[in-house]
Amino acid sequence: MKLILLGAPGAGKGTQANILSQKLGIPTISTGNILRTAVKNETPTGLIAKSYMESGGLVPDNVIMGVVNERLSEPDCLNGYILDGIPRTIDQAKALEDDGVDIDTALLIEISDAEIEARMTGRRTCPVCSTTYHIRSNPPKDSNICDICGSELTIRKDDEPETVKNRLRVYHQQTEPLIEFYKSRSKLKTVDNQPTIEATTEAINKIISIPD
Numbered sequence: 001m002k003l004i005l006l007g008a009p010g011a012g013k014g015t016q017a018n019i020l021s022q023k024l025g026i027p028t029i030s031t032g033n034i035l036r037t038a039v040k041n042e043t044p045t046g047l048i049a050k051s052y053m054e055s056g057g058l059v060p061d062n063v064i065m066g067v068v069n070e071r072l073s074e075p076d077c078l079n080g081y082i083l084d085g086i087p088r089t090i091d092q093a094k095a096l097e098d099d100g101v102d103i104d105t106a107l108l109i110e111i112s113d114a115e116i117e118a119r120m121t122g123r124r125t126c127p128v129c130s131t132t133y134h135i136r137s138n139p140p141k142d143s144n145i146c147d148i149c150g151s152e153l154t155i156r157k158d159d160e161p162e163t164v165k166n167r168l169r170v171y172h173q174q175t176e177p178l179i180e181f182y183k184s185r186s187k188l189k190t191v192d193n194q195p196t197i198e199a200t201t202e203a204i205n206k207i208i209s210i211p212d
Contacts, residue, residue, distance in 0.1 A: 001026065001080040001208070002102070004087070006178055007109035009167045010120045012200060016109065017084045019201050023210060026080040031064060031088075034071045043070055065095045072101065089174050093181055105208055106182035109200065111193040113168055120164045124153035 001024055005013040017028040038046030039053065045066035052059045068086055071077070083103070087093040096103075122135045126146040133140050133153060140146060144153045157163060182188040189207050194200040204210070 002083075002104045003080075003208070004083045004103050004106040004182070005109065006106055006175070006182075008111060008113070008116050008171045010116045010164070011109040011111045012197065013084055013109060015197055016200060016204060017082050020082055020204070020210075024080065024082075026082060027076050028082045028084055029068065029071055029077075029086065031068070031085040034067050035059065035064070038067045038070060043067075045070055061089070061092055061095060065092065065099065068096075069099055069101075087178060090177050090181055093178055103187065105189050106178070106187045107204065107208065108179060108188060108190045109193075110190050115193060116168060117161070117164055120159050121155075121161050123156070123159045125156055125159075126151050127154050 003020065005017055007013050014030075017030075020026075021028045035046075035049055035053070039050045040046070045063060049059050049063050049067060052063065064086070068083075072081065087096055118136065119134070122137075124133045124135060124140070124144065125131070126133075126149060128151040129146065129149045131146055131148050132138075133146075140153065145151070146153055158167075179188060191200060191203045191207060194203055
């Protein structure tokens with residue numbers, strides 16, 4: 001099974017990708033992870049990516065796609081894989097097709113912006129022991145104090161309201177058009193927002209016909 005996970009930042013793509021990876025026995029291919037691995041292993045494309053990353057520039061699409069193709073050619077991808085964070089744009093999706101990458105399903109985890117903002121801006125993290133809380137769904141026993149080590153909780157830069165709004169703007173501009181792209185190819189399947197991780201997993205299993 002070859003899957004692409006789509007959805008806004010904070011929709012739970014990474015969590016569900018890990019669950020699917022374990023259940024199906026196929027790897028999750030994350031752009032950030034494979035870029036770092038390619039650079040570390042000094043693959044031909046990794047060396048090119050390294051020059052951009054070290055200079056603080058954005059890695060061009062053709063280099064990213066080169067790293068993705070290197071990773072997809074490895075033996076553990078023969079029985080399928082899950083793409084998380086790639087493609088991010090229509091150009092990247094077309095490049096995948098041009099390179100002969102034919103996915104079975106583009107799975108969209110659909111959650112409203114309001115819910116995404118509530119999820120992400122409500123997160124609190126302990127700077128000492130890295131324990132994560134949520135002011136609504138998993139609050140600490142004492143307000144803004146870590147249950148584990150007693151340190152004052154902080155808000156990560158990624159979870160600040162303006163950062164979240166900006167990430168959502170970028171998603172709507174660059175990545176959301178992929179929904180119509182894969183719908184036009186009859187590959188899109190949608191999972192509506194569920195109240196828990198477990199309920200989302202159950203909904204995904206039904207949609208792509210995975211037995212519980």
